[in-house]
Amino acid sequence: MTGGAGFIGANLCRALAARPEVEKIRVLDDLSSGDLTNLDGVEVDFVMGSILDAELLTDLMADTTTVVHLAARPSVPRSLADPLASHSVNATGTLHVLEACRATRPHVVLASSSSVYGNCQEPHKHEDLPTRPLSPYGASKLATEAYGLAYAESFDLPVLPFRFFNVYGPMQAAGHAYAAVIPTFVSMALRGRPVPIYGDGNQARDFTYVGSLTEVLVDAAVRRVTSPTPVNLAFGTRITLRHLKDALGMVLGRPVEPAFLPPRIGEIQESQASPHLLRRLFPSVCPTPLEDGLRMTVAWFENSATADPGLQLDAHI
Numbered sequence: 333m334t335g336g337a338g339f340i341g342a343n344l345c346r347a348l349a350a351r352p353e354v355e356k357i358r359v360l361d362d363l364s365s366g367d368l369t370n371l372d373g374v375e376v377d378f379v380m381g382s383i384l385d386a387e388l389l390t391d392l393m394a395d396t397t398t399v400v401h402l403a404a405r406p407s408v409p410r411s412l413a414d415p416l417a418s419h420s421v422n423a424t425g426t427l428h429v430l431e432a433c434r435a436t437r438p439h440v441v442l443a444s445s446s447s448v449y450g451n452c453q454e455p456h457k458h459e460d461l462p463t464r465p466l467s468p469y470g471a472s473k474l475a476t477e478a479y480g481l482a483y484a485e486s487f488d489l490p491v492l493p494f495r496f497f498n499v500y501g502p503m504q505a506a507g508h509a510y511a512a513v514i515p516t517f518v519s520m521a522l523r524g525r526p527v528p529i530y531g532d533g534n535q536a537r538d539f540t541y542v543g544s545l546t547e548v549l550v551d552a553a554v555r556r557v558t559s560p561t562p563v564n565l566a567f568g569t570r571i572t573l574r575h576l577k578d579a580l581g582m583v584l585g586r587p588v589e590p591a592f593l594p595p596r597i598g599e600i601q602e603s604q605a606s607p608h609l610l611r612r613l614f615p616s617v618c619p620t621p622l623e624d625g626l627r628m629t630v631a632w633f634e635n636s637a638t639a640d641p642g643l644q645l646d647a648h649i
């Protein structure tokens with residue numbers, strides 16, 4: 333697995349480790365945004381290194397039967413700050429991973445993103461819609477999936493490219509400049525502070541609990557599922573940021589106040605998946621309801637020293 337010390341990767345390592353069919357998990361990560369403590373207590377063979385290191389990738393691929401490629405430089409704002417760095421890891425890095433797979437042809441599961449749809453006005457994004465990324469991050473994730481499918485066509489590599497939407501849950505870091513919305517909301521609300529909302533808060537997302545996402549990824553890896561087109565990995569739920577704030581208030585048992593800020597460049601208004609293809613390929617997977625997912629996320633924040641160091645500090649004031 334690439335990027336296995338990150339938020340999704342570390343959750344996936346735990347889910348894979350619980351499966352008897354999985355013999356050995358190897359993680360390649362440069363710890364640029366991941367954290368080794370995310371893998372505490374999980375039996376993995378950890379390799380510190382970059383997906384931009386072609387020689388290292390070739391060595392690692394010799395005895396690998398399945399690759400889950402998650403390593404990336406995530407976040408839209410980070411890509412606006414440095415587009416070339418996002419391209420280098422997300423596009424060129426993916427090409428290195430695929431190139432290393434050519435000789436041994438392992439099954440490859442790739443992480444693309446809903447950001448490839450851009451501001452497309454269709455309420456439910458289905459995989460046949462045109463892609464028009466608004467940000468360098470979206471463009472680089474489009475390259476991730478396009479290279480994956482091109483290698484499937486050109487070199488008969490068994491590939492499954494997923495488009496993740498807004499994933500949340502334990503081990504998603506808060507307290508840094510590029511933190512995602514749910515960890516930011518949880519961390520601020522736990523301190524009794526207003527949660528920042530850019531724009532009017534009516535922008536809607538298809539939030540996916542990480543446990544539901546890893547269930548699909550594990551099933552995909554174990555059954556060696558492939559697809560000639562990208563597959564949305566979200567369940568078609570529409571949750572506005574205002575609704576999210578209220579749901580978090582319900583979970584915490586007290587109201588959460590908003591702090592409205594100017595809208596952000598490149599932010600998409602509506603982002604919901606059409607889940608039909610996902611349902612066809614993975615009929616048994618059942619999404620975790622938002623309140624349950626938020627409850628598990630809040631519990632992790634409350635119990636983990638690494639969740640948000642600032643939170644622990646505040647808790648002691």
Ligand code: NAD
Pocket residue numbers: 334335336337338339340341360361362363364365366367381382383384401402403404405406407421425443444445446473495496497498499500512
């Ligand atoms: P994350 O930042 O927690 O994980 C990414 C991991 O990749 C980190 O551990 C990081 O150290 C590692 N990494 C970065 N550059 C590397 C390199 N050059 N070599 C080796 N490792 C490197 O992010 P995440 O949220 O877990 O995202 C995982 C994947 O899912 C990414 O491909 C991301 O684009 C995609 N995705 C995530 C979301 C989401 O909501 N979290 C949504 C859409 C797509």
